[in-house]
Amino acid sequence: MTLIYPIASNAAHPPRLSPAYKSTVKRSPQKPLIPMRHTLSELTGPVYGHQTVRENDHDLTIQHKGEPLGERIIVHGHVLDEDGRGVPNTLLEVWQANACGRYIHVVDQHPAPLDPNFTGAGRTQSDANGYYKFVTIKPGAYPWGNHHNAWRPSHIHFSVFGHAFVSRLVTQMYFPGDPLFPFDPIFNSVTDEKARLRMISAFDLENTRPEWALCYRFEIVLRGRSATPMETK
Structure with a gap:
């Protein structure tokens, strides 16, 4: 992933190697990174996906014939x-x-039901x-097998694009008051406490x-001292 903005201190973003998050031990670089110069096509286009965003793509509850099961929520804010x-x-x-904590993905086989409408x-x-x-x-x-009795807090993955596919930032949004925060090595790989709090959404009664x-x-703050923690790999 290529970052398109200068970002805050290393403590505000998860490092590539976080030993408590076991899969990073194998996939994090062991040698200094080699910068690769981008070509013109990578820097200028295509503008990935903008032209195909449809009117209701933002509503995940109306994509199928029936309504999905669970608690309907609104998530909003600014970039x-x-x-x-x-x-x-x-x-x-x-x-x-x-x-129910289940992804529609062949790798996700934990015993929770899929929802045909979600x-x-x-x-x-x-x-x-x-x-x-x-x-x-x-x-x-959902359980994720990182360690004994490992469960991920409820979260939504966000991907923010610049002007091309390689200009992309990825983060996770969590929900306030989740009891799993102290036990999740992904959440806690961000060592700066104030930065961790910036990954937690705020309950918004006014817009309920x-x-x-x-x-x-x-x-979602892209850069500076108040930047939202972003995945750096």
């Missing part, structure tokens, strides 16, 4: 630069487990002020839709 200015026309993609993937584009919104189902926790969906706000 911001280091000065708090909205970044317009930014492509955002999300992917997540269903309400694929767990969506996309949208920020408006002129950098604002975005998704409608989805609150994901469940009565009798329909709760709402969470998640601001």
Whole structure:
């Protein structure tokens, strides 16, 4: 993954090698990285996916014939630069487990039901002020085999694109008050406590839709001292 923005201190972003997160031991680089110069096509295009974002791609609850099971939620916020200015026309993609903590993926075989009405993937584009919104189902926790009785906190993966596919930042959004935070080595690979808190969404009562969906706000800051922690591999 290529980062397109200068980012905050190393403590604010997870390192490539986090021994408690066991898979990083095998996949993290053992030698100094070799910078590879990008070609013109990598730097200028194609503008990955912007032209194919459809009107309702942001709503993960209406992609199939029936309604998905689980708690409907709204997730919204802004894509911001280091000065708090909205970044317009930014492509955002999300992917997540269903309400039972199951992904639609051949590797995910843990004994929780799949939901035929929930694929767990969506996309949208920020408006002129950098604002975005998704409608989805609150994901469940799931076991992941990293250590004894290992469970991941409920989370949604976010992918933020620049002007080409290689210009991409990836992070995870968590939910407030999750009891699994102290036990999750991925969440805790961000060693700066203030930075970890920036990965946790805020409950947003004002934008909750009565009798329909709760709402969470998640601001994504691309760079600077208040940058949202991003995966650096």
